[in-house]
Amino acid sequence: MSNHYAALIIGSGQGGGPLAQAFANAGKRTALIESSHVGGTCINEGCTPTKTMIASGRAAYTACGAKAMGIEFKKSSLQLNIETVRKRKRAIVKSFREGSEKRIKDTANLDLIMGTAKFLSSNEVEVTLNEDSTKEVLTADRIFINAGCSPGPLRIKDTDVIEPVNLLTSTSIMELSNTPRHLLVIGGGPIGVEFAQLFRRFGSQISIVQRSAHLLPNEDPDISEEMEKILKEDGITLHLGAQPQWFSKVPTGSIVLQIKTAQGETKSILASHVLNATGRTPNTAALNLEAADIKTDARGFIVVNEHLETTAPDVYALGDIKGGPAFTHISYDDFRILKHNLVSHTTSAPLSTKDRVVPYCVFTDPQLGRVGLTETQAHKLYPPAYPTNATNGTPASEEDLTPTSENPTAAPCRIKTASMPMSWVARALEINEVRGMMKAVVDTETSKILGFACLGYEGGELMSTVQMAMQGGLTWKQLRDMVFAHPCTAEALNNLFSQLGDD
Ligand SMILES: Cc1cc2nc3c(=O)[nH]c(=O)nc-3n(C[C@H](O)[C@H](O)[C@H](O)COP(=O)(O)OP(=O)(O)OC[C@H]3O[C@@H](n4cnc5c(N)ncnc54)[C@H](O)[C@@H]3O)c2cc1C
Numbered sequence: 001m002s003n004h005y006a007a008l009i010i011g012s013g014q015g016g017g018p019l020a021q022a023f024a025n026a027g028k029r030t031a032l033i034e035s036s037h038v039g040g041t042c043i044n045e046g047c048t049p050t051k052t053m054i055a056s057g058r059a060a061y062t063a064c065g066a067k068a069m070g071i072e073f074k075k076s077s078l079q080l081n082i083e084t085v086r087k088r089k090r091a092i093v094k095s096f097r098e099g100s101e102k103r104i105k106d107t108a109n110l111d112l113i114m115g116t117a118k119f120l121s122s123n124e125v126e127v128t129l130n131e132d133s134t135k136e137v138l139t140a141d142r143i144f145i146n147a148g149c150s151p152g153p154l155r156i157k158d159t160d161v162i163e164p165v166n167l168l169t170s171t172s173i174m175e176l177s178n179t180p181r182h183l184l185v186i187g188g189g190p191i192g193v194e195f196a197q198l199f200r201r202f203g204s205q206i207s208i209v210q211r212s213a214h215l216l217p218n219e220d221p222d223i224s225e226e227m228e229k230i231l232k233e234d235g236i237t238l239h240l241g242a243q244p245q246w247f248s249k250v251p252t253g254s255i256v257l258q259i260k261t262a263q264g265e266t267k268s269i270l271a272s273h274v275l276n277a278t279g280r281t282p283n284t285a286a287l288n289l290e291a292a293d294i295k296t297d298a299r300g301f302i303v304v305n306e307h308l309e310t311t312a313p314d315v316y317a318l319g320d321i322k323g324g325p326a327f328t329h330i331s332y333d334d335f336r337i338l339k340h341n342l343v344s345h346t347t348s349a350p351l352s353t354k355d356r357v358v359p360y361c362v363f364t365d366p367q368l369g370r371v372g373l374t375e376t377q378a379h380k381l382y383p384p385a386y387p388t389n390a391t392n393g394t395p396a397s398e399e400d401l402t403p404t405s406e407n408p409t410a411a412p413c414r415i416k417t418a419s420m421p422m423s424w425v426a427r428a429l430e431i432n433e434v435r436g437m438m439k440a441v442v443d444t445e446t447s448k449i450l451g452f453a454c455l456g457y458e459g460g461e462l463m464s465t466v467q468m469a470m471q472g473g474l475t476w477k478q479l480r481d482m483v484f485a486h487p488c489t490a491e492a493l494n495n496l497f498s499q500l501g502d503d
């Protein structure tokens with residue numbers, strides 16, 4: 001059998017699996033190489049298991065809040081059975097993975113090869129097979145890299161004093177058979193906040209140490225502050241703007257992290273376990289990218305253009321390994337772009353990643369659904385025509401922005417925002433889910449909605465509703481005046497956008 005393929009895909013992540021099937025279904029001989037398990041991070045270690053476990057956390061939260069809704073447990077107290085949580089998580093992961101594996105194995109023209117790929121040149125890959133460590137050399141007309149990312153190293157001094165079983169990653173934490181007594185979460189990104197809240201609900205004491213001034217630092221500060229308020233209400237201790245110094249251990253066995261606080265003071269935090277949630281690094285080490293002259297950026301991510309082409313001819317990268325937004329739906333959209341451009345061969349213009357809308361949802365409870373520009377980003381994109389106070393960084397006042405004979409070009413800022421607490425939403429009050437807020441960013445010149453955030457119950461769903469409106473070209477005025485079914489959460493959009501005026 002020839003070792004030459006029309007398409008060779010490295011990694012069966014959220015883009016790689018479907019892309020392999022698309023080539024094979026188009027009659028192209030295709031190989032999909034996977035070093036670990038089919039389905040990649042999302043199914044095995046990312047979205048699927050975390051959201052399954054978070055649903056258990058939600059059940060605990062709801063049960064604890066049931067009394068306020070008039071439902072009381074009379075005989076037994078509430079207890080966590082982590083073994084059941086873990087079993088349920090494993091079963092769902094297994095069913096998703098086996099489903100993907102079956103679809104791939106049932107596809108004609110597609111060889112699934114379990115092993116680790118390494119470039120020998122831009123059209124030659126050596127695979128070390130998992131089964132017996134033998135090596136095979138494969139060649140291909142086109143090669144696609146969908147090898148993803150892994151938890152990055154924890155760059156704090158004296159990390160080695162922590163017993164390996166107590167130094168957790170987003171993967172190992174989901175396999176614990178006991179909940180940590182005190183979990184110290186380093187990093188306040190999506191992984192940090194989701195696990196912090198989950199394990200708080202499972203009964204752990206939680207501290208988060210976040211280097212930047214806010215959790216989820218890419219959000220507007222008012223959204224991050226609302227998230228911080230919610231997590232504090234849940235009993236989580238936050239150390240924001242804190243610089244971790246070094247780890248040590250006390251005779252009782254507890255781990256101690258010394259931090260410099262935002263105020264410059266030294267503080268010690270005691271913990272039983274540490275979760276490293278400081279970010280993920282691309283899986284490029286095994287790939288020998290130099291042999292194919294595939295360039296990476298300063299952080300090690302593969303450099304691609306808007307058509308996902310790397311610096312090597314006929315070699316493409318998709319998903320997290322190319323940097324940028326690291327989400328399942330983005331990896332899948334990369335697949336759509338490549339399929340359109342290289343498999344479907346439609347006569348329409350090639351698709352690209354340029355100006356792609358990137359929605360996402362952080363699965364805390366309540367969720368944070370976000371799409372489009374934040375207020376901070378919108379102001380950068382559309383600065384006021386006459387930012388009088390730019391020198392001291394404060395926004396120009398209405399007066400400063402009124403055209404006068406001295407300042408004829410003065411113009412008000414075209415960006416406006418509307419926000420309101422979830423406690424104003426009838427549906428939220430009825431179901432006793434009033435935590436959070438929603439916020440929209442609009443362009444007053446075009447009436448376009450530029451961005452939307454909902455930190456609220458099922459916030460991802462409301463965000464998706466607004467996303468559809470944005471992508472369909474609806475204006476904020478149309479949403480302000482649209483008839484939504486009462487009492488759905490979406491009817492709150494009438495109230496939110498009414499704040500921007502009734503003309
Ligand atoms: C804890 C956690 C929670 C997450 N939650 C969400 C969420 O709720 N929503 C969301 O959109 N995203 C979430 N993500 C991110 C999401 O999982 C990724 O963005 C998504 O899986 C896309 O990954 P990918 O397609 O780039 O590759 P991956 O899914 O990472 O797959 C890469 C595959 O390549 C294989 N591989 C690597 N190197 C080689 C090699 N040399 N040879 C052969 N095979 C190789 C790997 O074994 C892996 O199977 C989460 C991530 C984590 C870690």
Ligand SMILES: NC(=O)c1ccc[n+]([C@@H]2O[C@H](COP(=O)([O-])OP(=O)(O)OC[C@H]3O[C@@H](n4cnc5c(N)ncnc54)[C@H](O)[C@@H]3O)[C@@H](O)[C@H]2O)c1
Nearest residue numbers: 187188189190191192209210211277278279326361362363
């Ligand atoms: N619901 C979702 O969509 C979801 C959930 C989980 C993960 N993800 C994806 O996974 C990716 C990785 O998530 P993540 O949270 O690990 O990474 P991240 O890079 O988003 O966040 C890491 C945070 O850790 C902080 N940090 C880094 N080093 C630190 C240190 N030494 N001390 C204190 N703080 C430190 C950073 O300031 C940053 O805010 C995300 O980009 C996201 O796209 C998505």
